[in-house]
Amino acid sequence: MIAYQHRIFGVALRMLGNAAEAEDVAQEVFLRAHRAIAGFRGEAKLSTWFYTIASRLCLTRLGSGERRLTRHGEEALTHLADSQADPVAEVERSEIEVALHDAIAELSEERRIVVVLRDLEGLSYEEIAEALNLELGTVRSRLHRARLDLKDKLERFFP
Amino acid sequence: MTCQDAREFFSALVDEALALEERALLEAHLLSCADCRRELERFRRTVALLRGVEPARAPVGFVDRALARARPTPWYRRLLRRLFVPLPVKLPIEAAAVVLIAVSAVYVFQRTPELQQAARQEAPLRAPAADAPLPAPPKPETATPPRPVPTTPREPGPSASPPAPSGARKDKEGVTDLREAAPGASVSRDVADPAGPVGRRESPSAQETKKTEATPAAPSPLSKAPPAGGVGSAGASRERRANAPEEKAESAPAAPPGSTVHRFSTRALVSVDVSGRLVVKDRQAAATALADLVARLGGSQLARRPDPGAAAGEIVEILIPRAAYAAFTQELGRLGEWRSDTELPELPELVRAVVHLTE
Numbered sequence: 482m483i484a485y486q487h488r489i490f491g492v493a494l495r496m497l498g499n500a501a502e503a504e505d506v507a508q509e510v511f512l513r514a515h516r517a518i519a520g521f522r523g524e525a526k527l528s529t530w531f532y533t534i535a536s537r538l539c540l541t542r543l544g545s546g547e548r549r550l551t552r553h554g555e556e557a558l559t560h561l562a563d564s565q566a567d568p569v570a571e572v573e574r575s576e577i578e579v580a581l582h583d584a585i586a587e588l589s590e591e592r593r594i595v596v597v598l599r600d601l602e603g604l605s606y607e608e609i610a611e612a613l614n615l616e617l618g619t620v621r622s623r624l625h626r627a628r629l630d631l632k633d634k635l636e637r638f639f640p
Numbered sequence: 641m642t643c644q645d646a647r648e649f650f651s652a653l654v655d656e657a658l659a660l661e662e663r664a665l666l667e668a669h670l671l672s673c674a675d676c677r678r679e680l681e682r683f684r685r686t687v688a689l690l691r692g693v694e695p696a697r698a699p700v701g702f703v704d705r706a707l708a709r710a711r712p713t714p715w716y717r718r719l720l721r722r723l724f725v726p727l728p729v730k731l732p733i734e735a736a737a738v739v740l741i742a743v744s745a746v747y748v749f750q751r752t753p754e755l756q757q758a759a760r761q762e763a764p765l766r767a768p769a770a771d772a773p774l775p776a777p778p779k780p781e782t783a784t785p786p787r788p789v790p791t792t793p794r795e796p797g798p799s800a801s802p803p804a805p806s807g808a809r810k811d812k813e814g815v816t817d818l819r820e821a822a823p824g825a826s827v828s829r830d831v832a833d834p835a836g837p838v839g840r841r842e843s844p845s846a847q848e849t850k851k852t853e854a855t856p857a858a859p860s861p862l863s864k865a866p867p868a869g870g871v872g873s874a875g876a877s878r879e880r881r882a883n884a885p886e887e888k889a890e891s892a893p894a895a896p897p898g899s900t901v902h903r904f905s906t907r908a909l910v911s912v913d914v915s916g917r918l919v920v921k922d923r924q925a926a927a928t929a930l931a932d933l934v935a936r937l938g939g940s941q942l943a944r945r946p947d948p949g950a951a952a953g954e955i956v957e958i959l960i961p962r963a964a965y966a967a968f969t970q971e972l973g974r975l976g977e978w979r980s981d982t983e984l985p986e987l988p989e990l991v992r993a994v995v996h997l998t999e
Contacts, residue, residue, distance in 0.1 A: 486698040490696055490697070490699075494696045500699065504698070511706045581689050581693065582693075601691070606655075628654075628690075629683075631690065635686055635689065639685055
């Protein structure tokens with residue numbers, strides 16, 4: 482748990498945009514893993530197993546009605562969470578970084594989780610497909626569309 | 641390869657997931673298309689930005705909190721959580737329920753006289769039962785004429801009635817009922833112990849025993865005569881009765897249908913329906929005549945004691961059937977000068993009268 486705490490928390494934070502909610506989900510990930518550790522067959526990497534649980538919990542929470550009611554303030558919550566983590570960094574953060582975080586938060590949930598797992602967490606296409614229970618082609622397609630969306634939103638920063 | 645086709649390979653190219661043939665085709669297109677080269681450059685910078693995002697760090701204490709959450713919650717915490725969480729919702733509901741139950745209990749208690757009576761009797765029921773043994777069932781005795789006993793004011797009842805054939809079991813039941821109904825009552829045993837035939841005399845030993853007893857006995861349910869009008873330890877009994885709330889209890893079991901046996905109800909023992917003054921020339925003779933009169937009319941004499949308000953007077957308490965009350969007052973006029981001080985407008989079936997005998 483100590484080895485994966487930051488990564489799992491990071492996935493939850495990028496997906497949910499709220500530090501408290503992210504911690505709750507991350508704790509739930511380890512709680513469920515602890516309960517189901519006997520059923521872990523070792524066919525996948527332990528990290529992939531954690532990401533699988535985390536991804537499903539995040540998507541479930543994002544899809545819940547209660548969560549939808551709070552999505553309007555998601556962007557602001559993202560900034561708030563970041564500023565809580567490191568206020569100095571918030572001040573020094575460049576405009577492009579802010580725009581990047583906003584662009585990630587504005588992605589659809591399906592595309593966001595793929596981008597987070599691939600570009601922020603460094604999972605392979607196969608691991609993402611396994612974690613999200615998707616076809617490899619679907620992973621590639623969603624990742625490409627997500628990157629294109631981000632590029633379009635960040636285009637003004639590129640010469 | 642078109643620009644659209646080429647740009648579809650950007651992600652795979654950045655991730656180095658393109659097959660060699662696809663990569664060769666894309667690179668050939670990029671060499672000839674400046675727009676796609678520019679787009680690819682922007683694409684790469686976007687991905688580079690993404691991969692350059694500083695990883696998030698779990699907050700301090702995350703592991704401890706996760707481990708604490710993994711520990712099983714103690715049963716009492718689960719119970720408390722079920723009972724009171726959410727506090728703002730459950731606490732007012734539970735408080736309201738407690739108040740409602742309390743109010744309902746008080747309401748039911750106030751609306752149910754039986755409960756109130758039981759509550760009043762519960763305390764006195766214990767003490768006397770422990771230290772006041774029940775009297776033995778009275779033995780049937782031969783009826784004898786009534787004889788006034790001034791010092792021990794026991795007045796036998798009228799002798800016209802046949803002996804009650806009630807057995808010991810009946811008497812015991814009556815005693816038990818009375819003890820339960822009026823525990824610790826200092827009512828004269830003779831008042832409530834008409835087990836023997838009306839008018840019979842009790843043996844001196846029996847009288848001695850009964851003088852010391854405070855527990856009343858039941859009247860014989862089979863006796864067709866009024867209960868023996870013994871007076872018992874009248875003065876002391878009356879004083880104790882005035883101070884003893886337990887003596888307000890109900891008395892003997894009901895008489896059989898058609899029987900003329902009078903039941904000594906609580907009302908009869910505690911309330912006075914008629915009181916008056918009988919001025920006579922010979923107080924002793926008048927008292928004897930009064931006892932005979934009461935017995936003849938089917939009543940009974942409850943007590944006889946000196947009148948603290950008159951030096952040469954005494955007080956006689958009697959019970960007389962309402963049907964015989966008119967004849968009773970008429971006969972009183974013959975014994976002396978009868979002046980009624982108090983008389984209820986509607987007399988009960990069994991009239992309790994207090995006669996102040998004065999010379």
